[in-house]
Amino acid sequence: MAITAEEKTGTFHLQTDNTSYIFQVMENGELGQLYYGSKIHVRPQYVNLSVREQRNATTAWKLERPDFQPDVLKQEYASFGKGDFRYPAYKLIAENGSRISEFVYKRYEIVEGKTRIAGLPSAFDDTKDDAQTLIIHMEDVFSGLELELSYSIFPHQDVLVRSALFNNCGSKEFTLADAFSAQLDLPDCKYDLLHFSGSWARERHLHRAHLRPGIQSIGSMRTASSAQHNPFIMLARSGADEDTGEVFGFNLIYSGNFLDQVEVDQFETTRILLGINPAEFSWRLLPGQSFQTPECIFSYTAAGMNGLSQQLARFYREHLLPARFAETERPVLINNWEATYFDFDEKKLLSIAEKAKELGIELFVLDDGWFGCRNDDTTSLGDWFADTDKLPLGLDHLAKQIHAMQLKFGLWFEPEMISLDSRLYDRHPEWVIHVPGRAMSPGRNQFVLDFTRQEVVDYLFEAMGRIIEDAHLDYIKWDMNRHITEMFGACLAPEQQMEMPHRYILGVYQLYERLTSSYPHVLFESCASGGGRFDLGMMYYAPQAWASDNTDAAERMLIQFGTSYGYPQSMMGAHVSAVPNGQTGRVTPLETRTAVAFFGAFGYELDITALSAEETFKIKDQIKFYKKYRSLFQFGTLYRIESPFDDEQNVMSWQVVSNDKKHAVACRCQILNRANPPYTRIYFKGLTADQKYTVNDSAEKFYGDELMNAGFFVQQLMDACRHAGVSADFQEALFVLKAVE
Ligand code: DGJ
Numbered sequence: 001m002a003i004t005a006e007e008k009t010g011t012f013h014l015q016t017d018n019t020s021y022i023f024q025v026m027e028n029g030e031l032g033q034l035y036y037g038s039k040i041h042v043r044p045q046y047v048n049l050s051v052r053e054q055r056n057a058t059t060a061w062k063l064e065r066p067d068f069q070p071d072v073l074k075q076e077y078a079s080f081g082k083g084d085f086r087y088p089a090y091k092l093i094a095e096n097g098s099r100i101s102e103f104v105y106k107r108y109e110i111v112e113g114k115t116r117i118a119g120l121p122s123a124f125d126d127t128k129d130d131a132q133t134l135i136i137h138m139e140d141v142f143s144g145l146e147l148e149l150s151y152s153i154f155p156h157q158d159v160l161v162r163s164a165l166f167n168n169c170g171s172k173e174f175t176l177a178d179a180f181s182a183q184l185d186l187p188d189c190k191y192d193l194l195h196f197s198g199s200w201a202r203e204r205h206l207h208r209a210h211l212r213p214g215i216q217s218i219g220s221m222r223t224a225s226s227a228q229h230n231p232f233i234m235l236a237r238s239g240a241d242e243d244t245g246e247v248f249g250f251n252l253i254y255s256g257n258f259l260d261q262v263e264v265d266q267f268e269t270t271r272i273l274l275g276i277n278p279a280e281f282s283w284r285l286l287p288g289q290s291f292q293t294p295e296c297i298f299s300y301t302a303a304g305m306n307g308l309s310q311q312l313a314r315f316y317r318e319h320l321l322p323a324r325f326a327e328t329e330r331p332v333l334i335n336n337w338e339a340t341y342f343d344f345d346e347k348k349l350l351s352i353a354e355k356a357k358e359l360g361i362e363l364f365v366l367d368d369g370w371f372g373c374r375n376d377d378t379t380s381l382g383d384w385f386a387d388t389d390k391l392p393l394g395l396d397h398l399a400k401q402i403h404a405m406q407l408k409f410g411l412w413f414e415p416e417m418i419s420l421d422s423r424l425y426d427r428h429p430e431w432v433i434h435v436p437g438r439a440m441s442p443g444r445n446q447f448v449l450d451f452t453r454q455e456v457v458d459y460l461f462e463a464m465g466r467i468i469e470d471a472h473l474d475y476i477k478w479d480m481n482r483h484i485t486e487m488f489g490a491c492l493a494p495e496q497q498m499e500m501p502h503r504y505i506l507g508v509y510q511l512y513e514r515l516t517s518s519y520p521h522v523l524f525e526s527c528a529s530g531g532g533r534f535d536l537g538m539m540y541y542a543p544q545a546w547a548s549d550n551t552d553a554a555e556r557m558l559i560q561f562g563t564s565y566g567y568p569q570s571m572m573g574a575h576v577s578a579v580p581n582g583q584t585g586r587v588t589p590l591e592t593r594t595a596v597a598f599f600g601a602f603g604y605e606l607d608i609t610a611l612s613a614e615e616t617f618k619i620k621d622q623i624k625f626y627k628k629y630r631s632l633f634q635f636g637t638l639y640r641i642e643s644p645f646d647d648e649q650n651v652m653s654w655q656v657v658s659n660d661k662k663h664a665v666a667c668r669c670q671i672l673n674r675a676n677p678p679y680t681r682i683y684f685k686g687l688t689a690d691q692k693y694t695v696n697d698s699a700e701k702f703y704g705d706e707l708m709n710a711g712f713f714v715q716q717l718m719d720a721c722r723h724a725g726v727s728a729d730f731q732e733a734l735f736v737l738k739a740v741e
Contacts, residue, residue, distance in 0.1 A: 002155045003110050003134050009045040010105065012134060016155040019300045022046060023076050027068055028061050029104025031076035031136065031149070033185045037246065038302050059083035072267060074185035077149055077164065079103065080178075086263055086271050087215065090164070091177040091278075092285075094143065099177070103138035103147045110134050114152040114161070114319070119506055119513075121253050121540030122295050123152065123161045123319045130155050131319075144170020145285075157315035160298040161253075168285040175495070176283040180259075180275030181252060181296035189213075189264040191248075192238055194305075196230040196562050201550035201583050203227045203531035204562035206645045210238065211264050219259035219277050222483035223501045224528055225535035231258045232566030234308065235272070242640050243304040243685070249312055250274055251566060253320070254294035255537035256505035257281065280487075282498035297536070305565060306639050306685070313568035313638065316539060324520060325543040329630050330570060331408055331523075332360065332623055333475075333603035337367035338551075338577050340607070342375050345390050346398055355608045357405045359616065360623035363475055363603075364402050365410040370395065372422060378445045381417040382424030384463040399471035410475025410523075411467065415460045415511060417446045417481065431456050433504075435488040443482025444529075451507025452489050452500060461514050468519050476515075478542065480528040505537070512541040525573055525601075534563065534571075544573050544601045551577035551605060553588040553596045554671050554730055557644045557652040560599060569656070570634040574600030576619075578607065588730040590615060594622045595667045595732040598633050599654065602626055629665050629736075632656050639685035641666070650674075655735075657686040661704075662739035664693075673717060673728035681711030684737065693737045701740055 004013040010025030011034075022034040024045070034049040054067045061068040061083065070083035080088035081100045092101045111133045114125040125131035131154050138147040148165040162182035168174055189211045195218050196204035204227075209216075218229035225231050232251040240247050250272060252258055257277035264270055274296045283291045299315070301307040317326045334356040340348060353364045371387055372380025380387075386395040395411075402409040418425055418432055425432070433448045434440045440447055449456050467473065489500040516524065524542035526533055530549035538545055545567075548559045556574065563572055574597040579587040597603070604619075611619065626633065636656030644652035655666035668682055687693065687704030694701055695712055702712070714733065721728035 002130065002153050003132050004042050005108055005110065005134070006044045011045050012108070012136075013042050014134065014151060014153045014160065015039060015042070016153055016158045016160070018302075019158050021151075021153075021160055021298075022049070024050065025105040026073065027065070030079065030102075031105065033074040033076050036184060036186070036248075036298070037300060074187065074269060075183065077147075077183050078271075086265050087261060087273060088178065089180045089183040089273060090166075092143075092145065092166075093175040093177050095172055095174075101140045101143060101145065103140050103145070106137045106139045108134060108136050114154075117163070117292060117295065119509065120292065120294055121320075121509060121537045123154070123253065123297075125154070125319060126323060127318060129318060143172065143174065144168070145174065154315060154319055157311050157318070158299055158301060159311065159315045159319075161295050162298065163295045164293045166285060166291045168287050168289050171287050173287070174285045176285055176291050178278040178281070179283070179291060179293050180273045181254075181293040182274055182298065184272045184298065186235075186270040186272070189268045189270045190238060191235040191270065192240075193262055194234040194236060194565070195260070196232060196565065198227060200227050200529050200532065201548060202555070203534065203548050203559050204230050205558055206562045206565065206643075211235075211262060211270060213264045213268075215261060215263045217259055217261040219257070219261075221257050221277055221280050223256055223487070223504055224480065224483060224533045225255050225258060225537070227528070227530065227532040230566065231260060231274070231535055233260050234305065234565065235262070235270070236305065241304055242306045242643075245304050246302050247300070247305050247308045249297070249299040249308045249566065251297045251536055252294055253297065253536040253540065254505070255508065255533055255535050257501050276502060280498065280501050283502070284493075284496050284499070294537070309565050309640075310637055312566065316536070316568055317635070320536060320540055321543050322516065322520075322541070325523060327635055330544065330601045330634060331362035332626065333363040333365050333410070334361045334608060335365040335367055335477075335575065335603060335605045338582065338605045342369035344369065346393065349398060350401060351609050352607070353402050353405055353407055355611070356604075357407055359608065359619050360627070361407070361604065363408040363410055365412065365475060365477060366398070367412040367477065368414070368479070370411065379419045379421040381414055381419040381446050382422045382449070384413065384460075384467060395467065395471045399473070403472065408474035409471065410477065411471065411473055412477045412479060413464060414479040414481060415464065416449055416451060416508065418449050419446050430490065433484055433486060433488065435486045436490070438486060441485040443485070446482055448482065448484050450490065450504075451511070452503040453491060457507050457511050457514075460511055464515060465518060468515075468522060473522055475523045475525065477525045477527055477546070480533060509537070509541075516541050527573075531559070531563070534567065539567070539571060543571065545571055546573040547600065550583045551575055551593070552581035552584040552586050553593045553669070554586060555584060556596050557669055560596065561640065561644055561652055561654070564638055564640065564654070568635075569600050569638055572600035573603070574598075575603040575605040577605045586730075589726065589732075590618060592669060592730050592732040595734055596669065598626055599638075599656070599667065601634065602630075629663070632658055632663055632665055636664075637686055641683065641685060642668070644671075653682055655684060655686065661686065661688045661691065664737040666735040666737070667732060668714065668735070669730070669732045670717070671730060673721075673731070677716060680714040682714050682735065683711040684708055684735075687737070688739070691739050692741050694740055695735055695737055697736070697738075707737070
């Protein structure tokens with residue numbers, strides 16, 4: 001039994017294969033957190049973990065219990081205004097303005113498996129992988145409100161999924177002002193916070209810093225998870241590294257405004273809260289109504305950050321990604337964006353497709369510019385029918401010819417947006433999000449549709465569905481290129497305006513849900529000006545996400561390495577583009593651009609019709625190589641070896657290993673070459689110690705323990721580069737390891 005409930009002592013112990021999570025009902029009826037970490041034995045109670053000392057100058061629960069002081073206790077889902085002065089997990093406002101509520105334990109239930117949450121992306125256990133769900137029912141007797149705290153454990157991935165559900169079972173109206181998805185109080189603060197922040201074209205760079213007293217947070221108020229801060233965070237013991245030490249990972253299955261907050265209090269305990277950002281949220285709860293928070297992932301390992309990333313990747317594949325794509329090899333694609341931008345016609349597209357076929361590419365993606373009269377970014381968003389100037393014979397005609405070449409066909413949409421210069425705006429100016437009477441702020445010359453209106457979602461479902469059917473689409477790239485301003489819901493009451501950001505995201509999820517269930521064969525790739533909505537909410541519907549508009553190999557190392565901490569490599573759309581790179585002006589070798597893109601959902605984004613004979617030859621070979629090891633690149637166990645975020649930021653290496661550990665591919669890239677460089681070895685990981693391997697088909701055979709512990713000599717690149725007459729900067733080395741004998 002993975003969940004043990006000790007009714008007598010009100011203690012709940014949730015065990016996975018390697019972790020324990022324990023909490024108990026406290027004397028005041030609220031829940032106290034006792035332990036989260038490496039697995040420990042089940043006992044009826046844990047007095048040692050719940051002892052506390054009475055502190056001076058601290059509020060008590062009641063006169064008779066001066067020793068019960070909420071401010072010194074580790075809580076499960078802390079209330080506001082009853083003596084715990086740290087940031088609360090929720091806040092409910094009554095009709096008279098009071099913010100006090102006291103949810104006390106009522107009962108529990110344990111349910112086998114894990115069901116999906118209607119209307120929200122959520123974890124599931126369709127494969128009967130021993131998941132169990134514990135639901136703790138709490139009630140606030142005074143108001144009649146009920147709270148259900150839900151804990152689902154996935155024992156074999158060491159993952160716990162939490163959420164909260166508020167039910168107004170009383171007769172009065174309430175406003176939910178804060179409603180985090182989950183809270184975790186840890187007994188000390190000797191951790192580093194690791195988060196993944198940046199900007200457009202600089203997404204998910206790793207930042208690591210010690211916790212300090214006070215509140216540290218990252219979040220978004222852009223109605224998107226954002227390129228600025230990703231919702232995935234880790235807390236690691238100060239000495240923890242890629243392969244050793246304790247690490248917690250937290251993430252939200254959510255794509256909207258979020259807040260991840262870490263508070264170190266006066267006693268050096270740590271409170272972690274994750275959920276919808278309270279700064280732009282409240283929810284009216286009328287009698288009989290409920291509010292469900294998004295789900296939050298907790299994961300823990302004592303095996304360092306590689307261990308954490310690996311268990312999360314496994315969990316997402318088995319319990320979050322659409323099953324039909326989770327382990328299906330993704331096609332090598334060509335995207336026409338950087339080849340043509342808006343300037344193309346059918347002839348040009350077909351010439352790209354023909355060349356793609358010759359190279360071994362499998363999917364042709366037509367990006368922005370195929371609809372309405374879209375020759376630049378000022379028009380036509382919302383007019384989802386083919387531009388008859390560029391495609392006089394229609395999309396289906398183009399699609400037919402692409403399919404006839406035995407290529408799959410995919411299309412770009414930006415469903416959430418509208419251009420003022422569009423037929424849709426002429427017909428429905430009221431569909432744009434705006435504040436009546438006030439000016440609207442443009443972003444990339446475009447505005448946002450009000451996805452809280454059912455008729456907007458219906459229109460898009462119908463328009464996109466028609467094209468999916470007519471053009472027999474195999475793939476959709478769903479882009480989103482601006483954040484919402486002048487947030488106002490024309491259909492919402494004044495007291496519901498703060499519901500708008502969350503309701504907007506629910507509208508996006510509704511459209512995704514309807515499209516993916518009506519057209520399950522279509523592979524979706526999410527995108528938001530590159531990687532601006534790279535999150536688990538999107539992953540639930542779209543197995544791939546465009547990692548960044550920045551395809552420069554040197555910068556992509558940082559972006560993809562950072563992304564790999566919280567997301568599997570199969571999710572990372574990674575393409576080879578032309579040089580000089582459009583974002584950095586840098587010239588890197590084709591081999592390096594390719595080797596970096598190999599570790600993801602691989603493709604090309606350049607004018608392949610302009611390739612030289614030598615480049616054509618090389619690319620054919622590279623695609624052949626990728627296809628041979630595709631399943632390893634996309635679904636193999638990933639080990640980060642050398643970090644490009646280390647002080648010198650000059651080298652990156654990582655490796656993918658097959659489940660049976662018989663095959664591995666590693667890549668080592670350097671940014672700048674150094675004169676007379678230090679003697680270098682690469683230390684492979686994840687091999688079988690007493691298995692022999694060849695490296696790049698070497699005559700010599702090496703035991704796994706030698707390759708992992710003594711390392712493998714890496715030759716200086718200078719001589720080979722001088723000989724070939726190329727720069728030794730931005731060079732890569734690929735190592736293919738094969739088990740022999
Ligand atoms: C932004 C995306 O990130 C690009 O890949 C491309 O699709 C453009 N939008 C098209 O407008």
